[in-house]
Amino acid sequence: MRYSQSFIYTLKEDQKEAAIISHNLLLRGGFISKLASGIYNYLPLGLKVIKKVSNIVREEMDAAGALEILMAAIQPAELWMESGRWNDYGKELLRIKDRKESDFVFGPTHEEVVTDIVKKYAKSYKDLPFNLYQIQTKFRDELRPRFGLMRGREFIMKDAYSFDADEDSMDISYLKMREAYYNIFRRCGLAFRSVEADTGSIGGKDSEEFMVLSSTGEDEIVVCDACEYSANVERAESITEDDAGSEEKLEKVETPNKQTIKNVCEFLNADEKFSAKALVYKNEEGKIFCFFVEGDDELNEIKAARATGSVELEMLSDEELKKAGLTKGYIGPINFPNKDIEVICDKRLENRNNLVVGANEENYHYKGAKLHRDFECDKIADLRSVKEGEVCPKCEKGKLKRIRGIEVGHIFKLGLKYSQAMNALFLDKNGKTQPFYMGCYGIGIGRTAQAAVEQNNDEKGIIWPISIAPFEVEIVSLDSKDIAMSSYCDMIYDDMIYREIEVLYDERDERAGIKLNDMDLIGIPIRIVVGKKSFQNNKVEISLRREKDKKELIDIDAVLDYITELREKLYAELETIREV
């Protein structure tokens, strides 16, 4: 592509709507432009990147035996009523009406549609297994779109759905996808990690998220410094050093105006570890739960939701607390005042002999309380978030660290959950009706592209990994009016096109500074600078974007071979997973 014939418009100034580097650079480099909140246009450069990522995904999915289809983006409401999600999916589901006032949705995901297709055609175990995937624009009416392509409302996703006859076979399908995902993110040049994930409302057996490591990531993950254990903080567990403390007599004490754990413990001269704090939530059905965790622990709402079988938990307001008969600041498990509320204790509390707890009475607490001696609860569960420095549950030696990541992919074993609900059945060897064992596998294409920028940039701009760069090579001619130089550039440009090297040729009549700065911003990995001084000596400068000050002077006749070699070297580097 010749720069002067392209549609590349760069901006000098930072964009105020961008809160993170990658968003700013994509806007400044002319990759994307915003149309509305969470809705972006992909300009020529941006689309090139999207296509590169998509093609890597496509190649690896095909290699894993998956079959590409393209499902309708607009889906009839009936399907969603059948699955029950017309009601359950909530406001994120964009609902639209046609001219006859019939209800449709713009698909946020395609379980319903794919199941509808599969139901229609696959009726025998002989058809199994198979995996159908697509790369398509989705729409989810997010509460808070942000960070450009990271969390758009309209976004491009690869979604795949596997269908198997039994659990073992499903496990194999899952592992194939897992391997494909490793290949995809490796080839995209990302430093990533797969982590154990919560299966959330989708349910099912196993689930892993693929996280691109970045301090601006919206997810927090827990990793072991000694073994490969890594898990989303929503799910992570740990081994904690447990000091039971001495057994004491239960005693009710006055704690005037001491409502927070900190205040109470300071007042009673107790360690916060030896206290239980109450957190009261209601779920989507309005059922109320009271959770007790140690004073210095953080309640993990995802774990709490799982322990109660809830989809969503919301903290009670002060008025709701009062209405439920609870005394804010003094809620405790002894003589719990409301029998309709389920009381759940974190399992760590079982180890403590001596706890400070609320007395369910204004200005009073108990001290010396012990679970199973002084009080009981309805359920014991793991409710707390892992803290940094705790011991790894897997190797039992390493220390855990909390780091941040961007979720670019997620794989699930769904099991029978959907097939049963949606009546997706086949006949097994014995002629018996069975539901499919399903798996589902997503990758955010735009998010992956932007995550690559977030991970690979410097103060001048983007540093694309060659596999997803809009162009592999950029030629900058510093003096477009010089006939000898220009015709040389034209020649190597044509030669590269002939060799199928993707090349951007900046032949604009602009000053050197403008061209060089644009080149840095756009971030093409290999660059050829043709300037007067070196050209007089029959040389041109070649450098890599990532080490742009390390320039090699190459003989003008050797340039093509040198570039071809460099290019191969950069691709070869992507064969190994980056250490994270």
Added chain:
RNA sequence: CGGGGUGUAGCGCAGUUUGGUUAGCGCACCUGCCUUGGGAGCAGGGGGUCGGUGGUUCAAAUCCACUCACCCCGACCA
């Protein structure tokens, strides 16, 4: 949805508190000269219903009401 904030040229902003010339600046864009290895310089030029609607006033970017859009912090997701 709760909390905070912003809407003035393609982008970044000033002007609004205290209403009053023809609404300004930098970048970008167009013309010419000049310059040419890291975002030059000079001269000239184009581009705005000041987010929208209604109101107050002799007079509104500026005051009032309503409304829309967007951004940031929280709970959800690829």
